Amino acid sequence: MTTNGSRPRMVTVRVQRFNPDVDEKPYFDEFQVELTPAKTILDALHEIKTAQDGSVTYRRSCRHAICGSCAMYVNGKNILVCNTPLRDKIDEEGTVTIRPLPYLPIIKDLVVDRSSFWEQYERVKPWLIPSADVPEKEFRMSSEEVAALNKAETCIMCGACYSACQVIAMNKRYVGPHALLKAFLRVLDPRDMAPSERLADVGDQDGVFRCHTIFNCIDACPKDLDPTKAIETLRKLAQKRQAFEAARRDRQRMLNEPIASS
Amino acid sequence: MIEHEVIIVGAGLAGSWTAMVAGQRGVKDIGVLSKIHPLRSHSGAAQGGIAAALNNARPVAGTGPRGPLEPVPQGEDPPDSPELHMFDTIKGSDWLGDQDAIEIMVNEAPEIIYAYEHMGCVFSRLPDGRIAQRRFGGHSAPRANYAADYTGHVLLHTIHEQALQHGVEFYSEWYCMDLLVEDNVCRGVVAMDVLTGEIHTMRAKAVMFGTGGYGRAFEVTSNAYANTGDGVAIAYNAGVPLMDMEFVQFHPTGLYEHGILMSEACRGEGGYLTNSEDERFMERYAPDKMELAPRDLVSRSEQTEIDEGRGIGPDGKGIYLDLRHLGAEKIKARLPQIRELAIDFVGVDPIDDPIPIQPTAHYSMGGIPTDADGQVIANADGQVIADADGTPVVGFYAAGECACVSVHGANRLGTNSLLEASVFGRRAGHAIADFVQNGAELHPVTGDPAERNRQRVARLMDGAGSESVEAIAQELKQTMTDDCGIYRDKERLAQAMQHVGEMQERFKDARVMDKSKRFNTDVLAAFETEHLLTFSEVIVAGALAREESRGAHYRTDFPKRDDEGWLKHTVAHKGEPGEGPRLSDKGVNIDWDRFPPQERKY
Ligand SMILES: Cc1cc2nc3c(=O)[nH]c(=O)nc-3n(C[C@H](O)[C@H](O)[C@H](O)COP(=O)(O)OP(=O)(O)OC[C@H]3O[C@@H](n4cnc5c(N)ncnc54)[C@H](O)[C@@H]3O)c2cc1C
Numbered sequence: 001m002t003t004n005g006s007r008p009r010m011v012t013v014r015v016q017r018f019n020p021d022v023d024e025k026p027y028f029d030e031f032q033v034e035l036t037p038a039k040t041i042l043d044a045l046h047e048i049k050t051a052q053d054g055s056v057t058y059r060r061s062c063r064h065a066i067c068g069s070c071a072m073y074v075n076g077k078n079i080l081v082c083n084t085p086l087r088d089k090i091d092e093e094g095t096v097t098i099r100p101l102p103y104l105p106i107i108k109d110l111v112v113d114r115s116s117f118w119e120q121y122e123r124v125k126p127w128l129i130p131s132a133d134v135p136e137k138e139f140r141m142s143s144e145e146v147a148a149l150n151k152a153e154t155c156i157m158c159g160a161c162y163s164a165c166q167v168i169a170m171n172k173r174y175v176g177p178h179a180l181l182k183a184f185l186r187v188l189d190p191r192d193m194a195p196s197e198r199l200a201d202v203g204d205q206d207g208v209f210r211c212h213t214i215f216n217c218i219d220a221c222p223k224d225l226d227p228t229k230a231i232e233t234l235r236k237l238a239q240k241r242q243a244f245e246a247a248r249r250d251r252q253r254m255l256n257e258p259i260a261s262s
Numbered sequence: 263m264i265e266h267e268v269i270i271v272g273a274g275l276a277g278s279w280t281a282m283v284a285g286q287r288g289v290k291d292i293g294v295l296s297k298i299h300p301l302r303s304h305s306g307a308a309q310g311g312i313a314a315a316l317n318n319a320r321p322v323a324g325t326g327p328r329g330p331l332e333p334v335p336q337g338e339d340p341p342d343s344p345e346l347h348m349f350d351t352i353k354g355s356d357w358l359g360d361q362d363a364i365e366i367m368v369n370e371a372p373e374i375i376y377a378y379e380h381m382g383c384v385f386s387r388l389p390d391g392r393i394a395q396r397r398f399g400g401h402s403a404p405r406a407n408y409a410a411d412y413t414g415h416v417l418l419h420t421i422h423e424q425a426l427q428h429g430v431e432f433y434s435e436w437y438c439m440d441l442l443v444e445d446n447v448c449r450g451v452v453a454m455d456v457l458t459g460e461i462h463t464m465r466a467k468a469v470m471f472g473t474g475g476y477g478r479a480f481e482v483t484s485n486a487y488a489n490t491g492d493g494v495a496i497a498y499n500a501g502v503p504l505m506d507m508e509f510v511q512f513h514p515t516g517l518y519e520h521g522i523l524m525s526e527a528c529r530g531e532g533g534y535l536t537n538s539e540d541e542r543f544m545e546r547y548a549p550d551k552m553e554l555a556p557r558d559l560v561s562r563s564e565q566t567e568i569d570e571g572r573g574i575g576p577d578g579k580g581i582y583l584d585l586r587h588l589g590a591e592k593i594k595a596r597l598p599q600i601r602e603l604a605i606d607f608v609g610v611d612p613i614d615d616p617i618p619i620q621p622t623a624h625y626s627m628g629g630i631p632t633d634a635d636g637q638v639i640a641n642a643d644g645q646v647i648a649d650a651d652g653t654p655v656v657g658f659y660a661a662g663e664c665a666c667v668s669v670h671g672a673n674r675l676g677t678n679s680l681l682e683a684s685v686f687g688r689r690a691g692h693a694i695a696d697f698v699q700n701g702a703e704l705h706p707v708t709g710d711p712a713e714r715n716r717q718r719v720a721r722l723m724d725g726a727g728s729e730s731v732e733a734i735a736q737e738l739k740q741t742m743t744d745d746c747g748i749y750r751d752k753e754r755l756a757q758a759m760q761h762v763g764e765m766q767e768r769f770k771d772a773r774v775m776d777k778s779k780r781f782n783t784d785v786l787a788a789f790e791t792e793h794l795l796t797f798s799e800v801i802v803a804g805a806l807a808r809e810e811s812r813g814a815h816y817r818t819d820f821p822k823r824d825d826e827g828w829l830k831h832t833v834a835h836k837g838e839p840g841e842g843p844r845l846s847d848k849g850v851n852i853d854w855d856r857f858p859p860q861e862r863k864y
Contacts, residue, residue: 020780038607057781065602069298069299127423131380138375139380140392153416189384259389
């Protein structure tokens with residue numbers, strides 16, 4: 001890259017446009033944006049929307065990869081645009097191509113309809129089912145138990161995995177990696193009172209056995225989580241549910257006791 | 263027309279607690295509006311922790327205020343207490359917090375943490391399985407309970423999921439634009455279904471606002487795009503006053519040039535602040551608490567370093583946050599998100615290099631005045647709207663960052679606001695359940711409020727004006743930062759006042775570019791900007807009137823706290839068009855025997 005120091009380097013940002021009320025099919029608009037070191041793709045979109053074309057439509061909120069609003073398909077990969085530097089996504093032609101998450105109905109431009117995504121999320125009963133008999137203070141949990149749950153707890157429900165999943169692309173009845181990760185979180189939580197029912201729920205053909213282990217979800221996850229592994233764990237547990245149930249009952253008898261250091 | 267028993271605007275911690283509790287209490291018909299999906303609410307961005315004196319951890323004896331922590335052995339005297347938490351909060355508030363409300367908050371704190379834990383929150387743990395705790399600025403004991411450095415995320419997901427169980431109806435991506443109050447009785451709201459662009463009048467027996475903060479009025483901010491203070495501005499427009507709006511917290515550690523938060527947990531875990539001369543300059547400003555002095559003080563110290571030429575970075579407007587001595591293991595275990603953000607946004611791995619940071623607008627202490635049950639109060643003397651008999655704005659509740667109870671007074675302590683949103687969100691849920699179950703009614707609305715608001719949209723789309731919404735928003739943020747920021751004085755504030763007024767005028771000619779109905783975020787941005795202009799004027803008016811320095815409000819021309827003249831809340835009512843806010847005041851609740859005002863030294 002050579003610059004003469006005065007002329008700004010411009011990047012072409014191609015944005016897929018589509019308003020179903022007026023457009024027959026999606027098309028691309030091109031915008032020129034100056035490249036600066038600190039600029040993220042979201043900054044570029046904001047610049048386009050506020051200075052060039054206010055009708056360019058996308059979701060965003062927190063700006064730092066925790067709210068899950070801004071997953072999009074950029075140069076062929078699902079990413080969060082808020083924490084991705086513009087400079088990292090420029091292809092050989094000096095272009096960045098932004099499209100909505102694939103396989104989901106488009107509401108407008110880069111905004112997709114995540115209804116099926118949320119339905120599956122609710123289907124797995126994402127809430128913990130607590131004991132009716134809670135201690136006065138906290139349940140005791142070991143740091144290892146917490147560490148195992150963190151691998152699911154930090155999911156931001158952005159939909160990047162869901163929309164990268166080949167099975168979802170063909171069959172929206174599949175529960176999907178995000179909701180199975182949530183089910184994993186609850187099943188592995190020693191405080192949950194219904195792990196066995198959960199395993200029965202996700203242990204059917206639309207659940208863990210539908211995953212083809214293609215690993216797209218892992219590649220797509222902006223938080224470096226591993227839904228495939230969680231699904232495999234659930235699959236194994238579903239296969240030996242009785243032993244698992246017995247182990248959970250034992251654990252719950254001790255849940256109000258200090259963790260013994262090993 | 264849509265009708266519910268209860269309408270809640272906002273699905274962060276405050277709104278979700280209210281919804282869940284009202285649902286649990288048997289209120290059948292609850293609608294919750296959120297302009298973004300509930301799980302996108304900004305509560306999820308909170309990193310550091312939520313305060314409560316659980317007495318799980320304590321400093322190792324004899325190691326000083328920054329030494330290591332250890333579990334409190336079973337059966338030993340608890341080192342921390344709600345009383346101590348209360349004192350720290352009062353001192354942090356620079357004695358402007360209402361002590362009755364603070365007492366309620368600190369007493370309910372442990373119970374709230376255990377409630378979250380029982381509902382499935384995955385807190386970080388001590389080796390014996392209890393919830394881990396760490397230090398936070400202004401707290402004299404380690405009482406920040408946390409889930410690594412994504413505490414808010416974990417709390418938000420937990421409470422949202424619990425609320426889902428109680429038959430609450432979520433209106434996700436609905437934008438509230440008007441509050442309907444007539445004769446001191448709240449009747450509902452007007453909101454746009456963002457997907458279709460349709461505008462609806464929504465009636466309810468009770469309305470609750472949990473609409474969050476308004477850091478977006480400033481150029482550099484830790485706040486999400488969504489934090490535009492809509493609820494605060496909407497309530498003000500409906501005749502409800504605002505309280506203590508001049509108190510805006512600047513957080514000492516926003517990422518340089520981005521404003522994105524580097525949690526105070528960085529310093530709680532032992533991080534240093536250094537200037538261009540490699541000096542831990544807090545030695546000169548708060549020799550005792552050092553980096554863990556409260557935020558207002560640390561931010562001012564940074565700003566002084568920067569103003570005196572000891573800043574870092576190309577423009578000299580930065581400071582270094584140095585975590586290197588914590589070591590890779592601790593950074594990865596306790597501050598994983600911080601590390602990721604520093605790498606992604608400024609290309610610095612905190613294990614190897616110091617992180618460039620700068621003060622960033624962070625938290626809004628002021629807001630809609632309420633009592634400790636979320637009931638909105640409106641009169642200067644703590645009664646309700648400015649009418650003669652002083653009855654409440656019947657059926658209107660608020661909690662969380664948009665409200666002013668006031669527990670934070672002139673300066674909030676870190677980890678107290680997740681607590682506030684939870685405690686008072688829950689209390690509002692109970693108060694609303696009582697209100698509805700004691701026979702509250704739906705009240706009629708005059709005219710066609712939805713149509714009135716459709717006209718507002720039409721003006722933005724079809725009018726002849728040519729002002730750009732974004733240009734006005736940018737100018738406003740610059741003005742608020744330059745003239746109403748960390749250091750303030752009469753001259754600059756007067757200038758800001760005039761400037762904001764001019765921008766309000768110009769906004770009348772603002773036009774949007776997107777003319778379509780479907781998912782029109784251009785129109786939403788215009789409404790949000792109008793709201794920024796509305797409450798910014800109140801911030802500036804309060805700052806101009808308050809001729810003293812207290813907590814986050816610092817006047818270089820009045821550098822001392824003045825308890826004679828100013829130990830009182832600022833209350834602002836909307837004046838006639840062109841008139842500006844009408845200011846009055848309200849006494850502070852102080853327990854003179856237990857916690858009389860003292861000098862605030864760290
Ligand atoms: C980066 C960051 C880190 C923080 N870390 C901590 C911490 O560690 N500890 C701590 O105690 N505090 C922390 N805080 C502060 C704390 O997170 C907030 O004060 C608190 O979460 C506010 O909760 P809330 O429920 O009031 O509002 P929010 O969570 O902001 O929710 C607001 C809700 O209102 C909705 N809404 C707003 N306007 C409208 C409208 N017009 N129509 C419809 N819906 C609307 C939004 O969609 C959203 O659902 C942090 C803040 C920031 C910015």
